[in-house]
Amino acid sequence: MALEVVGAAGRDSLRAVLAGAAVSPRGRPVRAVDTCAAHLAWLGAVRSPEPAVGCLIGGPDGADGEATAQAVTGLMAVHGRDRGVPRRLGLDAVSVATGVVAAQGVLAALIARSRGRDVRGVEVSALDAGLFLLNHHVTIATSGGDFPPHESGPAPGPPFATADGRWVEVEALSPEHWMAFWGRLGVVRKDIVGRAWLPYVLRYLAGRCALPAELHEATRRSTLAELRGAAESSGVALCPLRTETPVNGGPEAAPPWTISPHPEMPGAAPPAFSASRPVADDAPLSGLRVVEATSRMQGPLAGLLLRMLGAEVVKVEPPGGDFGRGSRPLAGTTGAAYLAYNRGKSVVEIDYKSPAGRAEIADLAATADVFLHNWRPGRAGKLGLDAGSLRRRNPRLVYAGASGWGGEPEPPSPIAGDYLVQAYAGCGERLNPPGEPPFPTRATIVDATGGLLACEGVLAGLYLRERTGRGSAVETSLLAGARALRAAAPENLLGWDVLDGPLETVDGHLVVDAPDPAARRRLQQACGLDAGATGAVAAERIADRLRELPAAVWEERLRDAGVPAARVCADPRELPDDPRVKGRLESVNGDCWAPGAPWRFTSNR
Numbered sequence: 001m002a003l004e005v006v007g008a009a010g011r012d013s014l015r016a017v018l019a020g021a022a023v024s025p026r027g028r029p030v031r032a033v034d035t036c037a038a039h040l041a042w043l044g045a046v047r048s049p050e051p052a053v054g055c056l057i058g059g060p061d062g063a064d065g066e067a068t069a070q071a072v073t074g075l076m077a078v079h080g081r082d083r084g085v086p087r088r089l090g091l092d093a094v095s096v097a098t099g100v101v102a103a104q105g106v107l108a109a110l111i112a113r114s115r116g117r118d119v120r121g122v123e124v125s126a127l128d129a130g131l132f133l134l135n136h137h138v139t140i141a142t143s144g145g146d147f148p149p150h151e152s153g154p155a156p157g158p159p160f161a162t163a164d165g166r167w168v169e170v171e172a173l174s175p176e177h178w179m180a181f182w183g184r185l186g187v188v189r190k191d192i193v194g195r196a197w198l199p200y201v202l203r204y205l206a207g208r209c210a211l212p213a214e215l216h217e218a219t220r221r222s223t224l225a226e227l228r229g230a231a232e233s234s235g236v237a238l239c240p241l242r243t244e245t246p247v248n249g250g251p252e253a254a255p256p257w258t259i260s261p262h263p264e265m266p267g268a269a270p271p272a273f274s275a276s277r278p279v280a281d282d283a284p285l286s287g288l289r290v291v292e293a294t295s296r297m298q299g300p301l302a303g304l305l306l307r308m309l310g311a312e313v314v315k316v317e318p319p320g321g322d323f324g325r326g327s328r329p330l331a332g333t334t335g336a337a338y339l340a341y342n343r344g345k346s347v348v349e350i351d352y353k354s355p356a357g358r359a360e361i362a363d364l365a366a367t368a369d370v371f372l373h374n375w376r377p378g379r380a381g382k383l384g385l386d387a388g389s390l391r392r393r394n395p396r397l398v399y400a401g402a403s404g405w406g407g408e409p410e411p412p413s414p415i416a417g418d419y420l421v422q423a424y425a426g427c428g429e430r431l432n433p434p435g436e437p438p439f440p441t442r443a444t445i446v447d448a449t450g451g452l453l454a455c456e457g458v459l460a461g462l463y464l465r466e467r468t469g470r471g472s473a474v475e476t477s478l479l480a481g482a483r484a485l486r487a488a489a490p491e492n493l494l495g496w497d498v499l500d501g502p503l504e505t506v507d508g509h510l511v512v513d514a515p516d517p518a519a520r521r522r523l524q525q526a527c528g529l530d531a532g533a534t535g536a537v538a539a540e541r542i543a544d545r546l547r548e549l550p551a552a553v554w555e556e557r558l559r560d561a562g563v564p565a566a567r568v569c570a571d572p573r574e575l576p577d578d579p580r581v582k583g584r585l586e587s588v589n590g591d592c593w594a595p596g597a598p599w600r601f602t603s604n605r
Contacts, residue, residue: 017259017464018044029064029126031092031488032057035099040106042255043460053113054121054602055106057098064126066490067500068566069094071511072580073130076502076568078137078443081208082156086502086509086568090430092488093445098129100452100484105599107459108309112284114466118603119284128584128598133448134572135301135595136340138585140205141572143331143592148206152199157209158419159241159439160219160227167437168219168227169423171237171415172200180234185218185227204297204418205337207442237413239420241438243429256480257457258407259464261472262391283310284601288462290314290370292345293352293361293385295322297418297444298478299374299402300341301451306370306458308597313345314368316361321349332591339588358383366393370458374402376414387473397471398461402454406477416478418446425482430489433496449481490515498539499523502568505551513564526561 023045025037036055037045058064070076070088080087105122112119131138140147159167172178175197182193196211203209219227224240231238285306292303293316300315307313315322324338331339348364351357362385365371371390373380380386380401387399404416412424419440422428427446428438457474465471492515493500499520502509514523517534524531524538527545546554551567558565566580575581576593586596 016044016261016468017460021045029057029066029095029098031066031095031490032064032098032102032126032129035096035484035488036102036106039100039103039255039456053106053109053119055102055109056121056123057102058123058125065513065564066092066095066126067511067513068564069098069126069130071502071509071566071568072127072578074134074137074569074572074575075130075443076509076511077570077572078134078207079441080502081206082210082442086570088501088511089441089443089445090432090489090493090496091427091445091485092490093133093449093485094126094130096449096484096488097133097452098124098126100449100456101129101132101598104305104309104452104456104459105601107456107463108284108599109601111459111463111466112601114463117282117284119601120604121602123600123602124598125584127581128595131575131581131584131595132301132452132598133443133445135448136205136297136337137207137443138572138575139331139336139340139588139592139594140329142576143329143336145329147329148199148202148208149328151210152195153210153212155211155213155216157200157203157211159423159437160216162222162224162227163220164223166224167241167439168224169239169241169419169440170231171239171413171417171420172235173415174235177235181230181236182215182218184230184234185222187214187218189214203442204444209442237415237417237420239412239423241423241428241440242426243438256453256484257460257474257476259457259461259472259474261464261468261470262387262395262397264470281310282601282603285462286310288312288369289367290372290458291316291361291364291368293371293373293375294402295324295374297341297447298450298454299372301448302400302402302454302458303345303372304341304343305452305455306372307344309459309599311370314364315342315345315347316352316364317347317349319349319351321347332589334591336592339592340594343588343594352383352385358385361385362390362393365390365397368394368397369462370398370400372400372402372454372458374454377403377405391471391473395471396465396469398458398465398474399471400454400458400461400474400476402450403475403477404479406475406479408477408479411479418444418478421446421478421482425479425486427482427486430486430493433501434494445485446478446482449485450476450478453481453484492516497536498543503543503546505546505554506549508551508570509568510546510551510554511566511568512558519563522561523558523563526558526563 023040025033076086102124109119192212288311290311290313303313324335327335405411422440454476457476461472461474514520555565585593
């Protein structure tokens with residue numbers, strides 16, 4: 001991947017970011033390269049054979065492929081937790097993440113160069129990007145102890161089946177709403193419903209969920225319309241699992257962010273900070289300040305990535321702090337999931353429900369380069385902290401909102417959680433092999449992708465500011481992330497066979513990357529099998545042969561034969577000791593491990 005910047009900004013508010021830039025995509029991994037090139041093209045870059053800023057996308061020892069990266073990072077292990085066996089995701093989630101991380105690196109390099117820094121290029125890998133899809137799973141797994149503490153029943157968790165043959169995803173934000181919903185469906189035993197609450201809430205962190213059978217029996221007695229009525233009357237969000245392709249010309253027919261430059265305001269007050277704030281080190285965003293008012297995963301991940309690029313990040317939390325700070329499991333004295341997304345940030349506690357608190361946040365934004373929030377639509381305006389209000393004091397501010405549904409005309413509910421958005425976007429249809437229900441994955445890939453896109457949008461806004469001197473309003477959403485993933489369904493998995501998923505060996509599972517006939521012939525030969533067999537017969541013979549030796553033996557033998565293969569990480573707690581990810585994790589206060597910065601910037605020195 002290469003990028004060359006020439007010329008001045010254009011008139012279109014989005015394509016103006018990289019107007020006059022040229023991009024030259026080439027090489028493997030194809031999906032990641034194409035994703036990066038597409039995002040840069042949406043920002044105004046055009047194709048050119050001559051590089052100036054280089055972007056190398058790769059991975060060690062053939063681990064840059066989608067299947068092998070899913071295996072090494074532990075994504076397959078988390079995706080398969082409900083069934084107790086690793087499973088492949090049928091969407092190229094790692095490749096999409098890698099492409100977005102690469103685009104982030106290119107934008108950060110351009111920002112650094114515009115600020116007089118010696119940056120020649122950036123390198124990213126599929127393993128680095130893939131680990132960020134598992135951010136909190138890594139910190140939780142390496143914090144010690146077992147999690148979650150218990151399960152509540154033998155039946156699976158959501159989605160739930162309806163009496164008229166549909167599947168629905170349910171999201172409740174309080175135990176009162178949860179109890180009311182099941183009471184309206186005739187589950188009168190409060191002990192059963194109450195016992196299910198904790199495993200239900202923890203499914204985002206645990207990656208698995210088992211609920212009492214009585215809950216599934218209750219939804220099977222009700223039609224979709226009846227379930228919707230119960231949800232609306234109890235304050236619970238409900239969304240049917242969709243399988244159709246989303247509208248507007250395709251799943252990712254539009255850019256995943258909007259970037260609107262602030263209008264010129266004659267006579268506006270100058271920025272309250274110096275444009276030449278001291279630069280402390282060589283990081284691309286060193287000397288820039290981000291004020292972040294976010295919670296959960298999407299917004300905090302964007303803030304974390306900006307911090308990793310060198311920005312000072314000030315996180316606004318309510319009085320008493322974010323509830324995640326003390327939420328179990330703990331890593332030392334702090335919640336492991338909280339550390340996953342908020343390590344390295346400075347924290348201020350402000351009651352933004354009070355006039356004094358809102359004024360304090362506005363004062364912070366007046367001294368910032370970026371203001372980032374993930375409030376529900378309309379909330380910023382009610383607080384007087386919308387883009388129009390804050391830009392009056394700080395015209396150079398990049399104002400970023402990371403929402404759930406974006407500008408969707410008729411979102412299914414005011415609530416937008418990862419699993420609801422997966423259901424609405426139809427992700428489950430391609431996540432699982434044909435013939436299985438279109439269930440979302442418990443790995444929170446939409447939250448993670450939404451956070452990656454929010455960081456990318458902020459970087460685009462910052463680079464536009466370098467070119468025009470004006471700030472902008474940036475909008476991203478979880479739905480945009482889900483549609484980006486939904487679009488990344490590999491054609492070769494339309495007819496899954498046994499070789500497309502993890503394969504059993506003597507001591508674990510192995511993944512092979514053999515998508516075409518030539519690769520499968522090499523695989524057969526490496527397994528010592530007659531190359532005459534084809535199709536399902538050959539696949540079953542290969543699977544049988546792989547059961548005869550340990551996964552590590554096959555991994556080395558197949559790679560020597562030119563067939564990418566990888567042992568499947570059975571649990572993220574194994575990652576710190578796995579040489580395949582050596583140097584890609586960082587210790588957090590000696591209490592747990594977390595993914596390290598996914599970019600490596602190069603210079604001419």
